[in-house]
Amino acid sequence: MAEKKGLIVGGYGTVGSQIARILHEQNHDLQLLLGGRNPGKPLPFASPRVHSLFVDNTAADPLINAPKDLSLIINAVNDPDDRLLLASARRQIPLVDVTRWTERFSGAIDRLRSVDLRAPIVLASGWMGGTPALFGKMYADGLQEASVDIYALYSLHDKAGPDSTAYMNRMTIPFHVFEGSQTRTVLPMTEPRPVTFPNGFRAKCYRLDTPDHVTLVQDSSVRSANFRIAFDQTWSTSALVFLVRSGVWKLLGQKARQSILYNPGTGAAHHVTVQIEGRDQHGVLTRRQVEITDPQGQTHLTATGAAIQAQRILMEDNNLATAGGIFFPEQLADLREEQTWITRFFEAEGVQIRVRNQV
Structure with missing residues (x-):
């Protein structure tokens, strides 16, 4: 070889x-x-x-x-x-x-x-090297007019590199989401949805601009893709929502923003929930949920x-x-x-994958 x-x-x-x-x-x-x-x-x-x-x-x-x-x-x-x-x-x-x-x-x-x-x-x-998008598309396969919604739980105790908070400078910039043949302009940290993560933590998740919005809808079977985030300390999510919506975030300098969002800890598990909805070949509405947990964290x-x-x-x-x-x-x-190969690759690295069919 x-x-x-x-x-x-x-x-x-x-x-x-x-x-x-x-x-x-x-x-x-x-x-x-x-x-x-x-x-x-x-x-x-x-x-x-x-x-x-x-x-x-x-x-x-x-x-x-x-x-x-x-x-x-x-x-x-x-x-x-x-x-x-x-x-x-x-x-x-x-x-x-x-x-x-x-x-x-x-x-x-x-x-x-x-x-x-x-x-x-x-x-x-x-998000996470495209991992949620990969599993989202995998379990949207065979569905028509599918929607893929990604929800991430960000731990403030997790390890992180200095480039991990690059998104903080986009917190006040509107972005587009795709809904069928239409696009809609939305703002970061808006339109919350409650989600229960694999570890049982329940939180409101807010919109954030990631490339997942752009890539997933390239497939004709996916009509919409959305990404939302929450922090594992509820007060942190609420504080960030307030800073962004009040306009204070826009006034803060780079160092101040970094001090708020970049305080890496010694490590914590990272949890992602991916919800897929679409119609099967018989036109029956089908819902699937993929729960991803990496005990070794987001990096x-x-x-x-x-x-x-x-x-x-x-x-x-x-x-x-x-x-x-x-x-x-x-x-x-x-x-x-x-x-099977893709799932085993992640599981060999200790990543836990659970798929649920929802009624």
Whole structure:
């Protein structure tokens, strides 16, 4: 079996190092390069198949030091000017990117229109590396006019990298949601819905702009997609709603916003509920609920979401590595045929998946 090389940009970080561990365990023929601006510091774990590489996403060519025979690049750190994105595309190297919130996500798609794509660019920047969207689409498969509603419970005690609160600067910006053939403009932290999460915690969840709104409705069977969030301390959700709706949030500086939303703890489980509704082939209204819990927290769930996209590209019997174009997480597999493999991949990482059919 031929040896492959994968580069994880941001591989020393909270998410990147976990992606590295997952892929290292899954692929015994894979050499991993962990890219960063300080490659001299100790590797997150020792292995003869793990090495460091100097990569700077702000440089004119971030891949100037990279080997020419890379099988895959995963980006787990901000790419502010799309330089890594474009460098990967022009070199025809498959890329999985988990770092873009909606505005930069859409901007990346626009920039790539002028590039002759001969390798896959996987924009996996939905919530937790696109994991809820992947399962949402999987269990919407076979339904007509389906709606997919994603609800996330954010723990204030969880670990988090500094890029995890990039959404805080979008809290006052209206965004569009799709409802059938129509679009509607909504505001963040509005239109609450009560949800009971897998751990039994019940909370009102509020709208937040994520790329899941954009990607899920690309499938003709999905008529609407929505994302809402709540914090695991009710007062935190209420306080954020007040700050946003009153206009105070808009007046706060970057440091003040960061101090409110970025206070990472030692770790906590991350819970997501995905509700799917649509009509089956007989026209019968069908409701399904997918409950996702990662005891290792949100960064691990993001890493697992990125890793499964990478694994699809690395698989020997898959022609995806040579498929040019832009892909979203829920587009990378024949979900009906690979449902068992996908579920087992997450469960092997300790992620708990429960599916309920609702009347």
